[in-house]
Amino acid sequence: MRRTVSLCAAGSAVIMGVLSGFASPQAHAAAGDGDRDRRSAAVLEQLVPATDAPGCAAAVGRRGDVVWEEGRGKADLATGRDITPKTVFDMASNSKQFTADAVLLLAGRGQLTLNAPLSDFLDHPPAWTRDVTLGDLMRHTSGIPDYQDLLEAKGVKLTDPAGQQEAIAAILASRPQEPPGKHFAYSNSNYVLLAHVVERVTGKPFAAFLQQEFFTPLHLSMSVSPAADLPGKAKSYDEKDGAYTPNASPWKQYGDGAVQTTPGELVRWADNYRTGRIGGQQLLDAVTRGAVDVGDALSRRGVEAGRYGAGILVLPDKGLVHRGDWEQFHSTFEVSPDRNTAVTVVCNTEAPDSFRAAKQLMDIWAG
Numbered sequence: 001m002r003r004t005v006s007l008c009a010a011g012s013a014v015i016m017g018v019l020s021g022f023a024s025p026q027a028h029a030a031a032g033d034g035d036r037d038r039r040s041a042a043v044l045e046q047l048v049p050a051t052d053a054p055g056c057a058a059a060v061g062r063r064g065d066v067v068w069e070e071g072r073g074k075a076d077l078a079t080g081r082d083i084t085p086k087t088v089f090d091m092a093s094n095s096k097q098f099t100a101d102a103v104l105l106l107a108g109r110g111q112l113t114l115n116a117p118l119s120d121f122l123d124h125p126p127a128w129t130r131d132v133t134l135g136d137l138m139r140h141t142s143g144i145p146d147y148q149d150l151l152e153a154k155g156v157k158l159t160d161p162a163g164q165q166e167a168i169a170a171i172l173a174s175r176p177q178e179p180p181g182k183h184f185a186y187s188n189s190n191y192v193l194l195a196h197v198v199e200r201v202t203g204k205p206f207a208a209f210l211q212q213e214f215f216t217p218l219h220l221s222m223s224v225s226p227a228a229d230l231p232g233k234a235k236s237y238d239e240k241d242g243a244y245t246p247n248a249s250p251w252k253q254y255g256d257g258a259v260q261t262t263p264g265e266l267v268r269w270a271d272n273y274r275t276g277r278i279g280g281q282q283l284l285d286a287v288t289r290g291a292v293d294v295g296d297a298l299s300r301r302g303v304e305a306g307r308y309g310a311g312i313l314v315l316p317d318k319g320l321v322h323r324g325d326w327e328q329f330h331s332t333f334e335v336s337p338d339r340n341t342a343v344t345v346v347c348n349t350e351a352p353d354s355f356r357a358a359k360q361l362m363d364i365w366a367g
Contacts (some may be wrong), residue, residue: 033067039364040068047345047357048072054237054244054328054349057083058357060365061267061342063274067365069264075234075348077244088233088260089346092324094333095224095259098210099191100138100311102198104286105213105279111201114138114290118193121200126172132180134197137190139292139308143176147189147253150174163252167192184294184308188256191311195255206254214278220265226258227251233260234348236328244349247328257326263344270335270342273320288314323355332358341366 040060048055055073059066071083106112114135119125136142148158150170156162171189178185195206202209207224215222223230227250237244252258271277276284291307291314306315313321317337324331324346331346332355343365345358 036364037068040361041070043357043360043364044070044072047351047354048347051082053077054234054239054347055083056345056347056351056354056357057085057087057089057263058343058345058361059085059263059267060361061264061270062365063340064268064271066264066267069262073348077235077237083234083348085264086232086262088230088262089331089348090233090236090257090324090326090329091259091261091266091331091333091346092257092326092329093188094266094322094324094331094344095254095257096191097311097322097333098214098259099194099198099206099255100309101279101283101287102206102209102213103134103138103194104283104310106198106201107286108279108282112197118197121197122172126175128175129172132176134194135290136180137194137197138310139290140184140186140190141182141292142180142187142190143178143182143185144171144187144189144193145174145177146187147171147192150189158249158251161250161252164192164195164254167253168196184292186294186308188253191256192253193255198255214269217278218269218272220261220269222259222261222265222269224254224258225260226254228260230260234329237349238328239349249327257324263331263346266331266333266344267342270333271339273335273342274339286310287312330354334358334362336362336366338366 044056044058051073053073057071059069061067069085071085071087073083075081075083075087107114112134114133116134117130118132118137119129122129132142147167147170151162151167154170171193198209199206210224236247238247273284287310291309294306294308296305306313315321319337320335322333328349329346330351331344334343341362343358343361345354347354
C-alpha cells in the first residue's frame, strides 16, 4: 500500500501549498469517555514506549466528531518537536480512497464509466491499454507492474528526482504481466493512472479537483502535496540499532499517495462513508460494488483477507480498512461495519504493530 521507501511515482506534481492550520481537537462527546481515554492512551504508550524517539499519533472519530486523539514521540529529532494531534503526516496509500472516490464521483455525473478502457484517456495509447478498464485500475486487477519497480529497473533511485510524467511513461512502456480483469495484484501504477484520468476528464489539476470536491466541502484540512515539507509535518526516520536517520525521497507521484493531513482529519473524512455527503448513496454503493477477492495477497502487511473495492479493503464483517507505507510513514485507517466509528494510527518510523493498535482502539470505541 505504497511500500516503505518503495512506492511513489513521477511527474508534474501539483502542490496545493501550505496547509492553513489544522482543526483543533473537538470536545469529548459524553461523560464516561474518561475510561476510554485512559485505555486509548495506554494503547499508544504500548505502541510508543519512548518519548524521545520518533513515534505515532492516533485519533478516533464517532459520526464525524473527533472523540479522542493523542500523539507520542518526536516529530523532528533535530528540533525536539513533539508529535501532537496537530502533527501532519504523509498518509501514503490511505490517499487511494480519495482517488477512487474522485473517479466514482465523475462516474455518477456521467463523465466516465468504469467499463471505459484506459486507452480512451491517453493521447498515444499502447495497444494493451484497450484491454484495461478503469474498474481494473481501481480494483488492482489490471496486471500492470508497479511503477517503482519499473523506474528502479531503469536506474532511477528513490533518492533521484522523479515525477508523475516519468512514472506514467514507464508504465506505458511496459505491459500487463497477466491478463487484465483476472486476478488481484496490488500496484501503485493503477492509481497514478487514475489520477491522470481525473485530470483528463476534468481539465483540472488532480490536487485542485480533490480540494474543490472533497476537502473544501467537508471542511477538511488536507492537501495533495508529494515530497513537500509542510509546516507542522513530521519527519520520517529509519532506525538501526537504536539510531535514527532521516528518510525522505524527492519522488513526486500522486493518486497512489501524497495526501498530507492529521489522524483527526482522516477520521473526520471517514464519516462520508456513513453520510454520503459527497457523492450520495450512489457513491457509497459503488465503493463496495464489484469488490474483488484479495486472497492472502495483503496478509504480509497485516491486513485481513477481504475484498478490494474503491481504494479500500472491505473486510468480511463489512468494516473498511487500508494501510499506507511511504518513506517511513506508516498509517492504518479503519472504519467500523456500522460506519459510526473510525480510527487512524500513523507513525514516522517503523512501529511494532500499528495495525494491531488501530484494532485495539476500534475495540475500545466501537462498542
